[in-house]
Amino acid sequence: MVTGASGGVGRAVVRELGAQGAKVALIARGTAGLGAAAVDVGTEGGTGQVYEADVADYDQVREAAERIETEMGPISVWINTAFSSVFAKFTDIEPAEFARTTDVTYLGYVWGTKVALELMGPRNAGAIVQTGSALSHRGIPLQSAYCGAKHAVKGFTESVRTELLADRSNIGITLVQLPAVNTPQFEWVLSKLRRHPQPVPPIYQPEVAARAIVYAAEHPERKEYWVGASTVATLLAQRVAPALVDRYLAKTGIQSQQTDEKAPSGVSNLWKPADESADYGAHGTFDGRSHTRSPQVWLSQHRRPVLLTLAGGAAAAAVAAYRRFKRS
Template sequence: MKNKVVVVTGASGGVGRAVVRRLAARGATVALIARGTTGLGSAAVEAGAAGGAGLVYEADVSDYQQVREAAEQIERDVGPIDAWINVAFSSVFAPFPEITPEEFERATQVTYLGYVWGTRVALDLMRPRDRGTIVQAGSALAYRGIPLQAAYCGAKHAIKGFTESVRTELLGERSGIRITMVQLPALNTPQFSWVLSKLGRHPQPVPPIYDPEVAARALVFAAEHPERREYWVGGSTVATLLAQRIAPGLLDRYLARTGQESQQTKAQAPTGVANLWKPADEDDDYGAHGTFGHRSHAHSAQAWLSRHRRAALTLAGGAVVAVLARRRRS
């Protein structure tokens, strides 16, 4: 990533904020796209402190024209975009019948169409050069829907299908542009404090919970190694996706019993903050981390193994050889 120009949507908070810091630490020039001016400004300062450069471009990703204008300005300011990482989203925590059509439409525009517009703009700019990388921040919920998150799960499923379609088109064209997707686990981000919630209690990520830096490491690695079509991050993600393949009906019944309770704490739901229609970090900086730091994991062994498969296989092979040699000597 050194000296590369990288766009990050949703850069003002949560996973996007952690991605900005990691890219900057690796010497990238990071173009930050989001709505919240306070969060964007703080993220840009952190990028500079990390050793890179952060430039702010305020835009609503649900609006294609705003995304297009921001991208064109980025290329005028700092040169051709090398990588584009889509992270931005918004959603509603509620049973499906309690989500209004307007709320569902807005969540879909931001979370799904935001990725579509980002991908479209990135491709338009990268195609004449026949090079570039697009990374989609996904979720285990791109494969497995859960209660109370119909809008988010629907959008993540749609992003997966959309990305697969674009990938096959690029392969058919023998394009030099690569697109990959990173399926993430539950993360300790501010979303559980600022996403619109109609629940009686404070929403929470389904444990086990990981720090946003776990996601950032995976997303930046994917930008550097886009030859793999998809990355899975976290043991819980792997377990969920495998269970969905093997016994989806059993998983339906399990989530029907546990899905709602596991997504709520005992605390009262926050009031007065929701980023669906306007940025929550317009005046306040929420940063990358949420309120579950006492329960979140800073590392994932599975994610490390996924990034270092060759080294892991080499170590495993060496261990097998050593065991066999010991047996022969005995």
């Protein structure tokens, strides 16, 4: 089950699942996007079925999930990717806009997780994947609503994870922290900027994120997966020199998130779907600047073997140095 399945990362995820022959339930609001996404799943070799729902509404999510279990069978994997936001300075965001972003981007994950656990709990089996962001570790200008929601998702997920561990549950929950991704979000997220919003490089294609998310669904025992060099750099910078990061972002963060090439699209999916009558697909308009692979995904998936190898190499070097010292 994938929320936000009609476009962007969610769209790439359902394609990846389809290629594995999976039965995929797709939740979103946009009719055109959902229909095209279901076709994609079938074309890749899986089975896709659409369920229109607003993830900000618990009752709608619960009703959709019950229909899925009746029509498609027990949900074994629940993947939360749906979000919306506002590109603007905090002082320019209306209270209702901030609340709506929080309802979709944070509470959408809360309600999805709650429903997933309600259904998976009696079976004591399943996996929940939260699509996170490097911005859950480091807030940036013009994205206060989104950053706040992603920070909340991280804290919420860590809390639920510890409760599941305390209960010795066989249900796994994990986070996949994403970098800047080339998705339609820069075309359809509400913008109050004078220039068109853009991702901060390095930018990755949504398929990179999708592969990491599907892998995480198969291995939910790990707390967190990282995608992209920028995600790792964000984590390190925030730990080593947070004050310098603040000053750097204050100086560069506003300009670097806007392009001189065009004005904002004027489209917004905050209150209603942008893909009700038009399909936006998985990719945004930054294909020429986007990476198709991420070494950090491999490192994130193989952290323990890599750390053991590095430790073993360091130990071997220390032994060799000691032997040379004794011979000298």
